[in-house]
Amino acid sequence: MPEKFAPLYVVPTPLGNLADISERARAVLREVVWVAAEDTRHSAPFLTYLGSRARLMAAHEHNERAAAEQVLARLAAGEAVALISDAGTPGISDPGARIVAHVRAAGVKVIPLPGPCAAATALSASGLEDAHWLFYGFLPAKPGQRQKALMEVATLPHALVFYEAPHRVLESVGDMVATLGAERTLVIARELTKQFESIHSLPLGAAAEWLAADPMRQKGEFVLIVSGAPVASDTHAAERILKLLLAENLPVKQAAKLAAAITGVAKNALYARALEWRR
Numbered sequence: 001m002p003e004k005f006a007p008l009y010v011v012p013t014p015l016g017n018l019a020d021i022s023e024r025a026r027a028v029l030r031e032v033v034w035v036a037a038e039d040t041r042h043s044a045p046f047l048t049y050l051g052s053r054a055r056l057m058a059a060h061e062h063n064e065r066a067a068a069e070q071v072l073a074r075l076a077a078g079e080a081v082a083l084i085s086d087a088g089t090p091g092i093s094d095p096g097a098r099i100v101a102h103v104r105a106a107g108v109k110v111i112p113l114p115g116p117c118a119a120a121t122a123l124s125a126s127g128l129e130d131a132h133w134l135f136y137g138f139l140p141a142k143p144g145q146r147q148k149a150l151m152e153v154a155t156l157p158h159a160l161v162f163y164e165a166p167h168r169v170l171e172s173v174g175d176m177v178a179t180l181g182a183e184r185t186l187v188i189a190r191e192l193t194k195q196f197e198s199i200h201s202l203p204l205g206a207a208a209e210w211l212a213a214d215p216m217r218q219k220g221e222f223v224l225i226v227s228g229a230p231v232a233s234d235t236h237a238a239e240r241i242l243k244l245l246l247a248e249n250l251p252v253k254q255a256a257k258l259a260a261a262i263t264g265v266a267k268n269a270l271y272a273r274a275l276e277w278r279r
Contacts, residue, residue, distance in 0.1 A: 012115025016194035068102035122189035122223035191220035
């Protein structure tokens, strides 16, 4: 990397409560020459609040490729740039990944700062005991595509973390019930760190009625966390799944691996059973 290149800082910003800005993030935003922001109108008063005199450039989903070139040009001129989104961590269901990739591909240093992330904040207060979790982000807006996406993760024994917009939350919850099952636990985290923050746990099948009971419950930004699929250790269930996979002409080894991952039954036992059927 040429010595004249300045670094790119990836700076998380508060989800809502401005007191959550870290001292390091505050210092970086005061020191850099430029701030690449998702919405400059939103970020301008925030930088004024911090006492930052950095110049703003737009870096949103519609101009991210062009913004990446602009950011690299500023870094090449020796002018440090901080990348921020409207709230939370850039690149996590927000613009920023393309800019980071472009800067890294040029051999320029990228310095990430830890900080607010809605998914991690919601998980910490969820009370779910799943050992692992999958961050999905926003589901597709179209019902058919959304249902297909949910089917692809329906059997995973991991907590599933989604972001959702208020005007789609009822539709998404309905599709979750249809694809994931009504008995799983849903944690609805809304307006995290803001004045009307709420975190509520309930069976997935009861969520639509709970949301519809009060229009205020459908307002704001949502993190929806669904508990993982129950792991079936029953051999008969595992063999039934194995047969279905083999019927789709999957190779024996792959079918046994998938059936084991879904049910928790030992892969070697399922592989041996499949070979017996083939004989």
